[in-house]
Amino acid sequence: MTAVTTQPSAVRPLQPWKLTTAQRFSRFATVIAVVAVAALLVLVSPLAGLAGIALVAIPLQVAVSVARSGRHGSVAARNDVATSLIGSAFLILMAPWLSILYTVVRRGYEAISWNFLTDDMRVTAPDAELGTGGIAHAIVGTGVMVLVATAVSVPLGILSGVYITEIRGRFTKLVRFIVQAMSGVPSIVAGLFIYSTLVIYNKSYSGFAGALALAVLMIPTVARTAEEVLKLVPEELRFAGYALGSTQASNVFRIVLPTVRSGLVTSAILGVARVAGETAPLLMTAQIFLATKGNPFDGPLASLPIVTFSFFQNGADNAVTRAWGTSMVLLVLISLLFALARAVSADRRRSRR
Amino acid sequence: MAVAVEQREVVTKKPRVDKVLHGVVTSGALASLVILGSIAGFLLYRGFEIFSDMGFGFITGSTWEGAGAEGEVTKYGIAxxxxxxxxxxxxxxAVALPLSVGTALFVEFYAPPGLRRVLVSVLDLAAAIPSVIYGLWGLFVLRPLAIGWAKSLNEYLGWFPLFRVDATFFDGSPFIGGLVLAVMISPIITSVSREVFSQTPPELVDGARALGGERWSAIRHIVLPFGRSGVIGGAMLGLGRALGETVAIYLVVSIVFKINLQMLFTGSGNIASMIALKFGEASPYEVKALLASGFVLFIVTLIVNLIATAIVNGSVRKASK
Structure with a gap:
């Protein structure tokens, strides 16, 4: 066999459908101009605010698209209009999320201080001066409940995943079906369930009850993610294990699970991120407690979302600021969990190479 | 020369550890089944008294009156x-679906790859923002704006039946609650739609482009038909989440116990927010009624989710073929 000597010449595909830089620039400038014109129109009309600008800018952009591309035929015009509308849909949907982030930070940062993170509300009224009291009780409470929920739900979730990918028994379809049905359980129903069993039986709210309600909500997330990562284990690894005479048990514990360890950690983190902000189920299970404590079996226990909610219900300015501050802590916590999950799975990808 | 081949029977006896493993894993996996069953079982059991006392009136009745004074009638109906x-x-x-499909198309087919990766994480994060934060934002930021929009809609488009109101009270209306829910469920619908769109066979899209089709033609005639059932399933998942949302509705909507079909007019509520509202100071009998309401909510969302899952799975299976 002769070696291939002809080097592929440096022919770059022309991609004539791609916009040139000049065209890109002119489109970008058009959008800016359209928004500016819309803003001017809004100033001199009864319309107001960003919504008013959008209401004028989007039809205007569509009209510009038709005028610009119409000379290339109706297909080109439709394509241009679709681009405008799809871009608008994206911008409209991004607006509320950016607004949420902005609002939480702008209204919440005032409440944040070292004291806010380390003190509790045992001796402080919700509407007292900012800088006194804090949400340590909520941080500790959420931490404890999330730990207990993780301890309960992660083994169950991983077992579901292992059942589907390793045992592959006759319940495989059923297990998958149940996990999907469970992921749709409204959070308040999980709370009512724990209330109707544990809380009524113990005649007392408790952090443990709250943790169990969170665990019910966490299991489907963990199980799904665990199944996804377990599916990535190459079949050859299992065969190699069996060929060496290993039992299925040692195959699972020494080969399959260690291979996807970081993926399983990711599944647990995503589960935690899913439940750390749940409010409704904790209303009827863990309730709220104003002092910092870490024992989940000793009566009601505070949590970040419930404390946010109760600060808000107080209604006073300082209390509402505290509510936003607590929201900010919660949002930062969840973002950190996501970043952590991403870092762990990126690590996995790198180590596989 | 025939050699008598002795058929050796191959028997693999499962080692004992494997039997233990099977037992443990199977019972762990079936724990979810037990949990799901006991959710339905316990809520039904605790609320059974209500179902037998109120009968079908629990679903169709529209009064919620606990026994106040002696001999007063107790009536619970969640209509x-x-x-x-x-x-x-x-x-x-209705609000979230078109915006989400547009955004999913943008992320998958319009955004440059670097931006796409960022946006996918943003979508994941947005889906995890706690509902209490959506609720507070809805109350403080969206509500004042939405009241203005509702007024304008009513003023200029009031002849349209959907935007009619009997009296001009616009605060805490289903419209405002629906908008907050739309913001909450759009990350889910967008993620699911994007996922399905991304599974469109690239050779079909390239083929359409090679035949001279514009990007929109490829989307309109290939991507959208291909992803249709996935989008419907995503919308159903969003619907399921919206049906069960508690805190955001509790904060934004004025919960009024009267059937209100005028979407711009004050007063509405959903089962979950009603449970949260009444739970604090409910009599033992009323708590049973709330647990019974929880059972109804559970069944409704379960049905919606199962339909959604069936649709999404159907489309993914079709895609992987």
Whole structure:
């Protein structure tokens, strides 16, 4: 066999459908101009605010698209209009999320201080001066409940995943079906369930009850993610294990699970991120407690979302600021969990190479 | 020369550890089944008294009156909240669906790859923002704006039946609640739609482009038909989440126990927010009624989710073929 000597010449595909830089620039400038014109129109009309600008800018952009591309035929015009509308849909949907982030930070940062993170509300009224009291009780409470929920739900979730990918028994379809049905359980129903069993039986709210309600909500997330990562284990690894005479048990514990360890950690983190902000189920299970404590079996226990909610219900300015501050802590916590999950799975990808 | 081949029977006896493993894993996996079953079982058991006392009136009745004084009638019927749940969720899906599909198309087919990766994480994060934060934002930021929009809609488009109101009270309306829910469920619908769109066979899209089709032609004639059932399934998942949302509705909507079909007019509510509202100071009998309401909510969301899952799975299976 002769070696291939002809080097592929440096022919770059022309991609004539791609916009040139000049065209890109002119489109970008058009959008800016359209928004500016819309803003001017809004100033001199009864319309107001960003919504008013959008209401004028989007039809205007569509009209510009038709005028610009119409000379290339109706297909080109439709394509241009679709681009405008799809871009608008994206911008409209991004607006509320950016607004949420902005609002939480702008209204919440005032409440944040070292004291806010380390003190509790045992001796402080919700509407007292900012800088006194804090949400340590909520941080500790959420931490404890999330730990207990993780301890309960992660083994169950991983077992579901292992059942589907390793045992592959006759319940495989059923297990998958149940996990999907469970992921749709409204959070308040999980709370009512724990209330109707544990809380009524113990005649007392408790952090443990709250943790169990969170665990019910966490299991489907963990199980799904665990199944996804377990599916990535190459079949050859299992065969190699069996060929060496290993039992299925040692195959699972020494080969399959260690291979996807970081993926399983990711599944647990995503589960935690899913439940750390749940409010409704904790209303009827863990309730709220104003002092910092870490024992989940000793009566009601505070949590970040419930404390946010109760600060808000107080209604006073300082209390509402505290509510936003607590929201900010919660949002930062969840973002950190996501970043952590991403870092762990990126690590996995790198180590596989 | 025939050699008598002795058929050796191959028997693999499962080692004992494997039997233990099977037992443990199977019971762990079936724990979910037990949990799901006991959710239905316990809520039904605790609420059974209500179902037998109220009969079908629990679903169709529209009064919620606990026994106040001696001999006063106790009546529990969740019709207004059941209708409210549907109205709020339908508004939410109607608003969120077109925006989410547009955003999913943008992320998958218009955004440059670097931006796409960022946006996918943003979508994941947005889906995890706690509902209490959506609720506070809805109350403080969206509500004042939405009241203005509702007024304008009523003023300029009031002849349209959907935007009619009997009296000009616009605060805490199903419209505002539906908008907050729309913001909450759009990350889910967008993620699911994007996922399905991304599974469109690239050779089909390239083929359409090679035949001279514009990007929109490829999307319109290949991507959208291909992903249709996935989008419907995503919308149903969003509907399921909207039906069960508690805190955001509790904070934003004025919970009024009357069937309100005028979407711009004050007052609505859903089952979940009603449970949260009444739970604090409910009599033992009323708590049973709340648990019974929880059972109804559970069944409704379960049905919606199962339909959604069946649709999404159907489309993914079709895609992987």
């Amino acid at each position: 207004p909240m059941l209708v409210g749940s549907l109205v709020l969720s339908l508004i939410a899906v």
